Amino acid sequence: MLASEAGASQNTLYAYRNDLAAAASGLSRGLANASAEDLATLAPEWRNLANSTVARRLAALRRFFDFLQDDGIRTDNPAASLARPRIERPLPRILDSDEVLALFRVAEDKAASGEPMALRNLTLLELLYGSGLRATELVSLPRLAVRPGQPFLIIRGKGSKERFVPVSTRAAAAVARWSEVLGGDSKWLFPSRTKHLSRVRLFQILRSLAAEAGLAPERVSPHVLRHAFATHLLAGGADLRALQTLLGHADIGTTQIYTHVDSDRLVRLVNERHPLARLR
Structure with missing residues (x-):
């Protein structure tokens, strides 16, 4: 149902499967037959x-029992009465512009040698920070995703939803250089031995570059660069609706967290642009 009706991504399917399996392992009567008392244990x-x-995990359980109700397998949802923990959305970890530039200096110095893997790594960095792609979206790009003269990508993101993503002139040039040395007949822009580059390998590449740039490797990840893309765009004057579209957020509430990250700019905006700021 999640795959065919809800259009959930493969990562979401894995997460639901793992959460439901973890819950089932602690129930003697199995998950489908569990009562509210069983779940409370x-x-x-x-x-x-x-x-x-x-x-x-609670969300996975509620969704599972909702499915059983809809299909007439059960008449109740025993997970509905379980108390939900209070969640405070953490502020995203980001890098400042100088730290991002330090990453690029290392990647560009290595790419200057023309070594294929160095060109690949610079291209990965350009697309991560320049387009705000998610890790899975980046590593699974088709070989011809970036076309000459086409300043955008069409990405199929979470929930199989398509969106337009800009490709900077720098990123397009990096892709062109990488494509010249790519060779082979792989259908992926970033191929590996069997399929495309894995998300795990992407993490390793970024953390290696971070270490060489003098940054703490644990502070750098694909998602941190996606956060940096969003925060730096907002600081440069982008509006939330445009940012929501670029990031592929279904709910603008998810995008609004970047207003907290860039609170100093918002205070300056009120002090400089509000009509009261001009009154003596």
């Missing part, structure tokens, strides 16, 4: 988990 096992993890 999971609480001690989940006590040491983060609130966000517990909330995700």
Whole structure:
């Protein structure tokens, strides 16, 4: 149902499967036959988990029992009465512009040698920071995703929703250089031995560049660069609606978190642009 009706991504399917399997492993009667009392026995096992993890598992349970109700397999949803933990959305980790530039200096110095893997790594960095792609979206790009003279990508993101993503002149040039040395007949822009570059390998590449740039490797990831893309655009004057479109957020509430990250700019905006600021 999640795949065919809800259009959930493969990563979402994995997450639901893992959460439901974890819940089922602690229930003697199995998951489909569990009562509200049975589910309540999971609480001690989940006590040491983060609130966000517990909330995700509860959401998976509610969705599962909703499905059983809709299909007439059950008449109740025993997960509906379970208390939800309070969730405070954390501010995203970001890099400042100088730190991003330090990453680029390392990647560009290496790419100057013309070594294929160095060209690939620079291209990955250009598309991550220049277009705000998610890790999965980036590594699974088709070989001809970036076409000469076409300043945008058509990305199929979460929930199989398509969106336009801009490709900067720098990123397009990096893709062109990488494509010249790519060779072979792979259908992926970033191929590996069997398929395309994995998300794990992308993490490793970025953290290696971070270490060489003098940054703490644990501070750098594909999602951190996506956050930097959004925050730096907002600081440069982009509006939230445009940012929502670029990031592929279904709910603008998800995008609004970047207003908290860039709160200093918003204070300056009020002080400089509000009519009261001009009154002496």
